[in-house]
Amino acid sequence: MIYKEYSETIGKYPLKELYIQFWTRIYKDIPNCILASFSPLKHFSSEKFIDFRNWFNAKFLKGFLCPSATFDNVDSKFPIAFQVWDTVIKEPIKDCVFDVYTVVK
Numbered sequence: 001m002i003y004k005e006y007s008e009t010i011g012k013y014p015l016k017e018l019y020i021q022f023w024t025r026i027y028k029d030i031p032n033c034i035l036a037s038f039s040p041l042k043h044f045s046s047e048k049f050i051d052f053r054n055w056f057n058a059k060f061l062k063g064f065l066c067p068s069a070t071f072d073n074v075d076s077k078f079p080i081a082f083q084v085w086d087t088v089i090k091e092p093i094k095d096c097v098f099d100v101y102t103v104v105k
Contacts, residue, residue: 010051011048034061034087037082057092058086060083062084064099065098067101081098
């Protein structure tokens with residue numbers, strides 16, 4: 001449903017990501033809320049997410065990065081971000097500063 005409804009606005013590629021579908025649904029159906037989730041950082045770095053970044057306007061409040069190995073059954077090595085967004089405050093995604101959690105062995 002979300003893929004069909006928002007693929008023209010956000011783009012088809014971002015909506016292939018389940019967390020983007022989740023964010024989209026929350027952003028539109030529960031306005032003026034605090035959104036928090038774990039996700040990869042594709043929405044920050046990929047050129048395929050430009051339309052999503054232009055559409056999703058919320059204030060970044062806080063976040064931290066951790067290695068993917070922190071989670072069970074994740075074999076790939078990439079950062080996973082916990083992010084908190086205030087959807088009441090409409091501002092474009094720009095500079096977001098994260099705390100970094102590292103695993104000490």
